Amino acid sequence: MFKELNPLLHSELRLGIMSLLLSVEDADFVYIREQTGATAGNLSVQIDKLSKAGYIEIEKTYKGKMPCTLCKITPEGVKAFEQYVDALKSYIPFKDE
Amino acid sequence: MFKELNPLLHSELRLGIMSLLLSVEDADFVYIREQTGATAGNLSVQIDKLSKAGYIEIEKTYKGKMPCTLCKITPEGVKAFEQYVDALKSYIPFKDE
DNA sequence: ATAATAAGTTTATTTTATAAACCACTTTAC
């Protein structure tokens, strides 16, 4: 009847991160924080979870002298997101308006 | 950028309950438990939360001599569900296939 | 009468999300 919702994606902030990363080549920590409105601590934790699940890749670089954490969605991440959306459809009658 | 996801609805079980109740006139506790696969304890708690939020109405009746808890979605519940779906769309590129 | 089952509820436990506190470094002001 209802498909299981991947708990790693069924989280407002993590879903936002993934949604954002789906639409860009990559994004840095600060940009993601600004776009999602998350606190740095929360973002750090959630990014780490997504990374450990293999849904995103993290590259620590520098922008000038400042540290810069780049995030990029992986193919597994894209697949998991698509499956999550598919599962959601079992709960929700979606129509594009 | 991303709309807020009503935390009361952004829960796998509660979303399932609401989705189910949207499609029927009403449903009893046992039926909801069967359809969602939830344990009775979990279902009891989540139904209570939805009820306290005014999203569903609970009527305690009897089926023969057995207690029977009937649930029915309220207009506020329908509205909240629709808003939740709308918010979800800010995270997810939905297409009907 | 006793045992098993049904329909829930209450309570306790585990997990999760979130924020507060902190660290390393950089820039700005004196």
Place this chain on the structure above:
DNA sequence: GTAAAGTGGTTTATAAAATAAACTTATTAT
């Protein structure tokens, strides 16, 4: 230079949530 403030995060502690286990009350079967 050195102190103060700011940037980019991480770690740790707290609050909230989901979930299951244990319990209650009544019913049916033996």
